[in-house]
Amino acid sequence: MATTPRLSIGDTAPDFTLADSRGEDLSLSSLRGRKVVLYAYPAASTPGCTAQACDFRDSLSSLQAAGYEVVGLSPDPSAKLAAFAAAQGLTFPLLSDPSKQVLTAYGAYGEKSLYGKTVVGVIRSTFVVDEQGVLTAVSYAVKAKGHVAKLRRDLAVDQRP
Numbered sequence: 001m002a003t004t005p006r007l008s009i010g011d012t013a014p015d016f017t018l019a020d021s022r023g024e025d026l027s028l029s030s031l032r033g034r035k036v037v038l039y040a041y042p043a044a045s046t047p048g049c050t051a052q053a054c055d056f057r058d059s060l061s062s063l064q065a066a067g068y069e070v071v072g073l074s075p076d077p078s079a080k081l082a083a084f085a086a087a088q089g090l091t092f093p094l095l096s097d098p099s100k101q102v103l104t105a106y107g108a109y110g111e112k113s114l115y116g117k118t119v120v121g122v123i124r125s126t127f128v129v130d131e132q133g134v135l136t137a138v139s140y141a142v143k144a145k146g147h148v149a150k151l152r153r154d155l156a157v158d159q160r161p
Contacts, residue, residue, distance in 0.1 A: 006107035007138050013038070013129040014105040018073075018095040021081035026093050028133070031069055035136075036129040037151070040073045040108035041144075042122040044084035044094070048144030049074070052124070055148035057090050059157075066157045068128075073108075075100050075122060107140065126151060 007013075013036075017027040028036070039056065041049045056063075056070050063070055070092040074081070081094040095102075100122075103109035108125040111118055124144065128137035128151075137154065139147070152158075 006140060007127070007135055009135055009138055011135050011138075013127065013133050013135050014102070015133070016095075016097075016102040016105070018097055018102060019078050020096070021078055021085045021094045023078050026071070026095060028129070031071075031129075032133055033131050035068045035131060037063065037068050037070045037126065038073060038106075038129060039070070039124075039126045040103055040106060040122055041124055042074065044074060044076045044080050045087070048124075050084075050088060052144040052147065053084070053088055053090055053094075055145070056092065057088065059148050059152060060092060062152070062158045063155075066155065068155070068157070071095060073097055073102065073106075075103065075109075112141065128155065 015028045017025050020026050041052060043049055060070055072094040075098050076096060078096045081096055085094055097103050100109045103122055108123045111120055112123050123140055124142050126139045126142055127135055130136050
C-alpha cells in the first residue's frame with residue numbers, strides 16, 4: 001500500500017456523513033458555522049484510545065466554552081462505539097467508518113510504524129476545522145496520552161476543565 005496523501009492547514013476538510021454511536025447520521029457540513037476538533041483513533045476500548053477519549057471527555061467543557069465541538073472517528077461499528085461511550089461516559093459524537101473511506105480521505109489510514117514494523121491501519125490523527133470547513137490544524141501520528149493537553153495549549157483553550 002502506498003503512502004496515504006495527507007491533508008494540510010488551509011485545505012478544505014473533506015465532507016462526510018457517517019453513523020454515530022447511536023446509529024444517527026452526522027455530517028461535517030451540518031457542523032458548519034462551528035469549530036470542530038475531529039480526531040481519528042484506531043479502536044474503541046483499547047488502552048491508548050480509552051486514555052485519549054477520556055482526555056477529550058475531561059476537556060470537553062473547556063473546548064466547548066472556546067467554541068469547539070469534539071468528534072471522534074474510528075472504523076469500529078456503531079454498537080461497539082455505543083458500548084465504549086457508555087462505559088467511559090463520553091458525551092461527544094463517535095463516528096463509525098467501517099469502510100475507512102473517510103479515514104483515508106483525511107490521510108488517517110495507511111502505512112504506519114507499530115513496534116518497529118510497518119503495518120496498515122488507522123493513524124492516530126487530529127484535525128481542527130474552522131467555521132467555514134477549512135483545516136486550521138493538522139496533526140498525524142499523535143500520542144494517545146498528552147495530545148489533548150498539547151492541543152489545548154496550541155488552541156489557547158483554558159486549561160481548567
